[in-house]
Amino acid sequence: MSYWKGVWKRVRHHKLAVAGFAVFAMLVLASAIVPVISPHHVDDMDLESLFAPPSRSHPFGTDELGHDVFVRIMYGGRISLFVGVAAATSSALIGTAVGLVSGFAGGWVDSVLMRFTDMMLSVPTIPVLLIGAMFLGSGLANIIIILAAFGWMPTARLVRGVTLSLREQPFVEAARAAGASPVRILVRHMLPNLIPIVIVAATLGVSSAILAESALSYLGLGIQPPTPSWGNMLQRAMDYILGAAGEWGQPWWLTVFPGLFILLAVLSVNFMGDGLRDAIDPRLVLGSPHSAAASPTSDERDASAG
Amino acid sequence: MGAYVVRRVAGAIPLLILISAIVFTLIALAPGDPLLTMRMENPRAVSPEAIDRLRAHYHLDDPLPVRYLYWLKSVLEGDWGYSSTYKVPVRDLVISRVPNTLVLTVSAWLLGLIVALPIGIVSAAKKYSAFDYAATFAAFLALSMPPVWFGFLTIMLFGVKLKWLPIGGVADLATGTVGALLVDRLKHIILPMTVLGLVQVAYWVRYVRTSLLEVLGMDYIRTAKAKGLGERKVLLKHAMRNALIPVLTIAALDIPYFFGGAVVVETVFSWPGMGRLMYQAVIGSDYNLALCCLMLLAVLTIASNLAADVLYAVVDPRVSYS
Numbered sequence: 001m002s003y004w005k006g007v008w009k010r011v012r013h014h015k016l017a018v019a020g021f022a023v024f025a026m027l028v029l030a031s032a033i034v035p036v037i038s039p040h041h042v043d044d045m046d047l048e049s050l051f052a053p054p055s056r057s058h059p060f061g062t063d064e065l066g067h068d069v070f071v072r073i074m075y076g077g078r079i080s081l082f083v084g085v086a087a088a089t090s091s092a093l094i095g096t097a098v099g100l101v102s103g104f105a106g107g108w109v110d111s112v113l114m115r116f117t118d119m120m121l122s123v124p125t126i127p128v129l130l131i132g133a134m135f136l137g138s139g140l141a142n143i144i145i146i147l148a149a150f151g152w153m154p155t156a157r158l159v160r161g162v163t164l165s166l167r168e169q170p171f172v173e174a175a176r177a178a179g180a181s182p183v184r185i186l187v188r189h190m191l192p193n194l195i196p197i198v199i200v201a202a203t204l205g206v207s208s209a210i211l212a213e214s215a216l217s218y219l220g221l222g223i224q225p226p227t228p229s230w231g232n233m234l235q236r237a238m239d240y241i242l243g244a245a246g247e248w249g250q251p252w253w254l255t256v257f258p259g260l261f262i263l264l265a266v267l268s269v270n271f272m273g274d275g276l277r278d279a280i281d282p283r284l285v286l287g288s289p290h291s292a293a294a295s296p297t298s299d300e301r302d303a304s305a306g
Numbered sequence: 307m308g309a310y311v312v313r314r315v316a317g318a319i320p321l322l323i324l325i326s327a328i329v330f331t332l333i334a335l336a337p338g339d340p341l342l343t344m345r346m347e348n349p350r351a352v353s354p355e356a357i358d359r360l361r362a363h364y365h366l367d368d369p370l371p372v373r374y375l376y377w378l379k380s381v382l383e384g385d386w387g388y389s390s391t392y393k394v395p396v397r398d399l400v401i402s403r404v405p406n407t408l409v410l411t412v413s414a415w416l417l418g419l420i421v422a423l424p425i426g427i428v429s430a431a432k433k434y435s436a437f438d439y440a441a442t443f444a445a446f447l448a449l450s451m452p453p454v455w456f457g458f459l460t461i462m463l464f465g466v467k468l469k470w471l472p473i474g475g476v477a478d479l480a481t482g483t484v485g486a487l488l489v490d491r492l493k494h495i496i497l498p499m500t501v502l503g504l505v506q507v508a509y510w511v512r513y514v515r516t517s518l519l520e521v522l523g524m525d526y527i528r529t530a531k532a533k534g535l536g537e538r539k540v541l542l543k544h545a546m547r548n549a550l551i552p553v554l555t556i557a558a559l560d561i562p563y564f565f566g567g568a569v570v571v572e573t574v575f576s577w578p579g580m581g582r583l584m585y586q587a588v589i590g591s592d593y594n595l596a597l598c599c600l601m602l603l604a605v606l607t608i609a610s611n612l613a614a615d616v617l618y619a620v621v622d623p624r625v626s627y628s
Contacts, residue, residue, distance in 0.1 A: 122559075122607055124566025127600065130588045134336055134596075211452055215570050218454045219585060234454055238574075241462055252462060259455030266450035274446075 007196070010279035017275020023268035027261070031077030040068035042075045043226065051240075051251045061253035064240065069233075069253060073261055076228035081265065083143055083213045083229070088205030090148035095155025096198050102156065103163025104186060114160065121153045126215060133221035143222050147209050155201040162197055166190050196280040203273035207266040214262050230265075233258040311616055318608050325604045326381075329597060330374050338591040340390045341366070377597075387594035391586060396598045399583070404602075406476055407579030410572070411564040413495060414502035419557060422507045426514025426553075431541055433519065441511060448508035453567065457501045457574035464497060471497055474576035498575040502567050506560055513556055518549040551621050558614035562607040 011017050035042060040058075046066035054061045060069035102113040132146035166172060167190075175189050210230075216222035217231025218238075225232050237254035341360055345352045361367055365376045380387070386396035429438045465473035472478060472494050479490045521527065522545055530540045568581030576582075580599060587595035 122562065122611060124562045124603065124607070126566040126569045127584060127603055130569065130585065131332065131596075131600070134588050134591075135332075137337075207450065211450075214452045215454060218570070219573065220589065231452075231454075234452070234458070238458065241458060241466065250462075250466065255455070255458045255462065259452055259458065262452045262455060263447075263450055266452070267446065270446055270450050 007276075007279045011275050014275035014278060016271040017279075020268040020271030020275065023264060024272060027077060027265055027268070028081060031074045031081060034074035035071055035078070038068070038071045038074075040071045042067070042071055042228065044068065044071075053251070054253055060257045061251065063236070063251070063254055069257055072228040072233065073230070073257055076230050076233055076258065077261060077265075079140070079223055079227060079229040080210055080213055080231070080262070083140065083147070083223070084206045084210035084265070084269075086144045087147035087151060087209035087213070088202050090144065091151035091205050091209075092155050092198050092202035094148060095152035095201065096159050096194065098152065098156040099159025099161075100163055100186065100190070100194070103160040104167065104182070104190070110160075113156075117153050117156050120150070121157075125150065125212065129212060129216055130219070130221065133216060138221055138224050140223065143213060143216065146216075147212055151205060151209060151212075155198065155205070158197055158201055159194055162194055163190060166193055196276075200273055200277045200280060203269060203276055207269040207273070210262060210266050210269070230258045230262045307619070310619060314612055314615065318612060321608060322604065325608075326378065326601060327374060329600045329604065330377060331370060333593050333597050333600075334370060334373065336591070336593065340591060340593060343591065344390070381601075386598045389587075389592050389595045391590040391592045391595070396594045399595065400580070400598055400602070403578055403580050403583050406577060407565070407568055407572070407581060410495065410498055410502065410577060410579060411561070411568055414499045415506070415557070415561065415564055417499055418503040418506040418510060421503070422510035422514060423553075425507075426511045427518060427541070427546070429511065429515045430518035430522065430549075438515075441515075445508040445511050448504050451504065453501055453505065453570050454574055456504065457497070457571060460497045460501060461574070473497075476578060498571050498577055501574070502564060502571045505567070506563070509560070510553065510557065514549070514553050517552050518545060521545045521549040524548075551618065554621065555614045555618050558610055558617055561610035561613075562603070565603055565606055 040046075044067065046052075046058075046062060046068070048066070049058070049062050050064060050066050052058055052062040052066075058068050058070065060073060063069055063072070098113055098117065102110045102117075128150050129146055132150065133142070136142040136146060172185060172189055175185050180188070213222055213229065214231035214234065217229050218235045220232075220235060222231050223229035225236065234255065237251075237258065240251050240254055341357050345354075345357055365373050368376070384397065386400070388394070389396050389399055392399055425441050429441045432438055461473045464471045474494075476494050477487070477491050478494075479487055482490070522541075527540060527545055530544045531537075535544075565581065568577075568579060569585050570581070571577065572579045572582035573585055580602065583595065584599035584603075586592070587599055
């Protein structure tokens with residue numbers, strides 16, 4: 001356990017990572033609690049005050065149906081954060097499996113898998129997500145499946161790189177000499193060493209999944225209203241930015257707040273991931289010159305979903 | 307060198323055919339039936355017999371590989387079929403949209419490089435300075451910014467509130483002097499170009515910084531400094547030339563991402579380009595149009611990968627062509 005103690009100590013000294021963790025935890029807590037304790041229900045329509053600007057009773061104002069925007073953002077947070085975490089966890093699992101098999105098996109298995117991974121990586125994300133959504137349709141589970149199906153590649157490359165360098169380590173050789181089976185070597189000796197970098201990749205994956213969900217929902221292919229998500233709240237806001245004559249004085253709160261929460265969530269996750277990456281034993285991650293972690297962009301590539 | 311390029315281009319052709327088969331199969335298997343939609347939209351004019359005739363005409367009842375070959379043949383003849391949403395030939399539609407997207411993506415790409423290079427260079431040259439920290443933080447902020455939201459904010463601020471810039475479209479003026487037309491178009495492109503370029507600026511700044519720092523640690527840099535060359539000359543002449551190689555490669559490889567980002571940015575800014583067209587094709591189950599858009603995207607992706615490889619071979623003498 002002393003390894004994790006060291007990591008924890010280094011993370012604690014990374015101020016931005018701690019701040020990121022605190023903000024993210026607060027977002028999770030608030031989205032869990034606020035919809036329960038707020039006097040307004042998500043679907044409550046206050047027909048007396050449509051498009052009401054922020055006030056004491058509606059801190060983020062109300063929308064075109066008199067919904068309380070604050071409660072809807074908190075409720076949407078449940079959806080958006082859940083999609084982000086679920087999609088990132090699934091992509092991390094797929095990516096770890098692919099990378100581990102690729103790096104451990106080597107030979108033609110490795111070439112085929114990595115060729116496929118590179119092909120998937122070179123295709124721009126949004127169009128691929130569009131096609132995925134066209135097939136599966138929208139809805140919570142489908143969005144998670146689509147994001148996971150097209151988000152595992154950076155993890156796979158990272159895990160493969162580290163697996164390759166681990167394979168040559170003396171302790172693996174010792175295990176092999178002691179007669180351990182390949183499965184045992186994989187599960188008992190390599191996997192524990194891969195966990196730190198998978199956690200980092202998964203953390204950064206949460207931020208790209210949240211961004212991708214918001215883009216998909218904005219395009220109308222993600223979470224469907226009336227269920228609020230940060231992305232589809234932005235989509236509805238678009239209709240009201242311009243107003244009748246394109247005059248100012250339009251309900252800015254409908255646009256500003258949902259986006260602000262996406263930014264907060266993604267930024268906090270990115271800081272967390274960055275701190276974790278710095279805290280993890282750098283020798284392990286950067287050990288091999290061929291490891292994908294050595295390149296500054298590859299492990300976050302898919303964050304550019306927009 | 308010439309032979310290398312020819313070989314790479316020739317190698318891309320089978321890949322393209324493979325991709326076209328995959329994309330065709332995907333679209334053919336996609337849910338929905340355009341002919342049925344046509345009949346539902348206008349049941350009186352479109353009789354069941356007419357539907358049958360159309361099915362036969364488009365070979366829709368043939369097995370998939372046969373349909374693919376028919377499609378490939380007509381595509382090679384330049385016929386991409388009709389768009390079911392726009393009721394015009396897909397080819398004409400796409401040809402009218404491609405220039406808009408090219409203008410938008412190329413200017414966003416250039417803007418990205420022009421902004422990212424100096425910031426990255428200064429960040430690396432003054433490592434751990436206030437500027438470096440500020441640039442790193444700004445890059446984090448840009449990477450975390452949802453492009454849709456950033457687009458909306460610029461529209462609200464510069465378009466609606468200040469009224470400095472138009473909120474969408476490519477141009478307002480239909481006629482006028484060349485100068486006036488140019489200014490009109492420039493005004494329209496500023497916001498979408500900035501939004502599209504922003505995320506990549508953030509990547510590239512970090513990439514330029516890392517790449518330059520790596521080069522600055524090399525022995526020949528120390529030699530150059532020991533010879534008494536000025537800091538500036540070492541940085542810009544000796545270090546930059548080598549640091550730029552991976553940066554240019556990454557920038558070329560990133561071109562397809564601009565076309566991906568264009569889907570969102572063109573939708574936000576009502577920019578009549580390929581990204582928005584692809585989005586409308588998917589939303590409206592316009593399969594001919596979707597196929598054409600995806601094939602264009604595949605060609606562009608392969609082409610930019612190719613360009614990156616060739617560029618790498620050109621700028622780095624250590625890369626052999628054989």
